[in-house]
Amino acid sequence: MTDQPTYELVRGEMRPWTDYEGENFPAGGPVLTSVLADLASSVTGRVLVAGPTSADTVRAVAGEGRSVDLLVRGADDAERLGAELTGVRVIAGALDGLVADNPQPYDLVIAVAGVDRLTSYDAQRVSFADQLQMLAGLTTDGGVLAVAHEFDTAPASVLDARPEDQRHGDNDWRPVDTDTTRPVDHAGFVAAVRAVRAGEVDDLLLFGPPAAPRAAVNSRVTREAENLTDLLVAAAGATHRPLLAAPDEQVTRLVRVGRVADAADAALLIVGGRVAGDVITAAGDRALTATLAATGEPGWTSIRTSEPVAWPDARFAPGGSRDTAQPSETGRYVPAPAASEPSPLVTVEPSLAPSRVALSPTLHQLLRYAAATDDVPEFRRLAAEFGGLVETVPVTERRVLTTTTTVLDGGSVRPGLDIRAWTTTVSVDEALAAAFWLLQDAFVRARVRLPWPHHVRDAALTATWVEMAGGTADDASLARGRELADALSQAAPVVTTDLRAALADADAARRELGEAQGHIAGLERTIGFRDKQLRTREDVIRNLRKSPGAGLAASKSTGTSVAKLVKRTSEVRSFGELTAGVNRVVKRRQRQKQMRSKA
Amino acid sequence: MHHHNHYYGHSHILARYAGLDDRHPPRLRGYLQHGWNVADGYNPTHEFFDGAVRYVWSPRIAERGYALGRRNYTVVGAPWLYLQRLEPELGFLEDPETNRKPVEREGTLWFLFHGWEGGKIEGDHKRLIDEIRETEDGPVTFSLYYTEYDRPEIRNAYLDAGFEVISFGRRGFSYLGTDTEFLYKQLTAMRRHKRVAGNRLATAILYGAAAGCEIAVYGDPMMMEGEDPRFGGYARVQRLWPDLIGKDIDQRVAQQITREELGARYLLTPAEVRRTMFDGSNE
The missing domain is CATH 1.20.1270 (Substrate Binding Domain Of Dnak; Chain:A; Domain 2)
Structure with a gap:
């Protein structure tokens, strides 16, 4: 065993510090990794991954003759990554420290963790705009710059339950809101990037935790994005922020009026390069990339599945009380919320990817409208359509069917952008019960006006809908359906009990x-x-x-x-x-x- | 009051500055940074109690602490600067009573990186002496902390080399043995020397620069047993402040950095010190 350092040092490294554990997690996950792997495949030469980025994502960018430098600010992180990422030059320090070292320019500069996480308490005190300028200055003349930034005006940020001085945790050693050059919304971010780098900009709007988005939509398809509302709402709900209220309503309304950029939590701007696909969404540990059909029947086509990638926020743990000299004594006795492990009942099966998904609302949206307007006949018809779909899907396929991932296409219900599958055989009645339990939960949580009396809830309401869909709602299938619904909820965002x-x-x-x-x-x-x-x-x-x-x-x-x-x-x-x-x-x-x- | 606040007579100086009893200084409402370091101003294993304020010298220190998950920092500047305000003439005059002729600064006051009650330094003193002789033109006064001063093998090494060897006393521990004149003696000595040097960039070097001395940092930085590496050790100090390390450094840059590190812009007025730092429980 040798004691050779596994990383290099430039000015501004932080210690002790980590961007890879607890409250802080690196940028990555299936969606970002899929985007960056596509982007990197069109680039040869030198690549800089600036800021905390997951090892899986760095590996996806490396290879094919590219030489990758990874800049992180935590010295301990650099040491660990240096040992883990063979062939990658790992550097610990701040961006200005790297720039001071005058490195050779890079053909691709990636900063998906955002500009805020390129600085440190020992870095030069430079503004966001100057940091961005430094970052852009590291690219070659024809090089590609991919930089992400989170928006303070995003619904989940506006609804953050914490006072402003607590929102950035230990990262806020110099309050970020005091930097007037730091953009707070999409328009400001685009302007800031354009100010430092000319060229064509591909604009991906990110939904979910900015460092680990669950969905990305290219701004060129914002008109069609209304049909993705359920997907975007679910992604936005994956936030780790404690919320005053769920962001669902705001996201839905903004997407409906075409203000998708205002509904997004963050954006990834790519200057000088283009990403493949218009919609990238997560399905388990994989990403599904879809493109808007250029000709023929409108819809999402060219749907492909990425390789599995671990979620960087799988072990996210919220920070404790920081108001006292030491962490709260109570915190020693109240365990932090454990990260939820994916349920063994659910997996992803790439072969389930549909070849085309219609540009139409999800069944969930339609059922909601029908319920809220007391249109029980229409609700009954849609439920029956859904029952028909569940009935026709071969049991051996084990496809997970929920109302949020099925769309109405030409009068009949079809699978949407989803590749989840059960790991066990599920009967039609159980599948219907699982789907309607989830619908029931969502309606109750969102306080949708329902045409059924208030004492008809939970199993009674689910049973009613299962029967409308043509199934049999006996106690056993309802209980099994509950279990399956919980397995799907476990894989989905955690619902916060909010102020509203x-x-x-x-x-x-x-x-x-x-x-x-x-x-x-x-x-x-x-x-x-x-x-x-x-x-x-x-x-x-x-x-x-x-x-x-x-x-x-x-x-x-x-x-x-x-x-x-x-x-x-x-x-x-x-x-x-x-x-x-x-x-x-x-x-x-x-x-x-x-x-x-x-x- | 935490006993660290008494170190080097810090709380005594602040009490005097605030117009309070400086012989039995009142309780400070928290923890006063007692030395300069590359972290948040406190040692890595320092104990803290809920609700206590951390009085630190500079904003950079507070920022590092914030990133460690600690809060309640208040930047007040270094007690050394308060002492300089209190003693504008100390050491500058031959004798303030009888001979007010300004002292002519000469020679180098050399600080050996010191250990503490829990750790001793290890290094090649002979080689260091040779390097000092090669570097310094004038007379050299060697300042040893008592942990080294009381070790004859170290003290005699410097005495035998022909240096004057002094010690300013003890900082004290658990409220006992504090030489409350410690910093007064150090200020006097610094104001009589032209240059302050040491083998590590440490508190005394910054104090020297603040006292108007030229500064230099060179020689074997030596090792201290039990040195905690979690903040990056001396290697990090060297990377962060390369402008302050060397035999011949830019003194204007040194002055700027020193003012930042000691928090010269953040000094409080006496009334503010009374209000902010002392809670009046035993005034």
């Missing part, structure tokens, strides 16, 4: 409390009546006991009168009524007595 949901829950709790109080008042009133009734009867019985013969002496038939009196007494509804009755009887008797005495 909390406020709505509090409102519902207040309403229920008011209703319960009303119910109690009603019961009390009823009990009061009953109480009065009982007291009245008791008084009557007491009076009867005091003078058992008095009331009955004049009676023709004692037995009949007593029976009549008891019957009448039991019908008495109040004390006043009884008094009036008694008075009437007494007066009648008096009148009869007077008449007899006159006679």
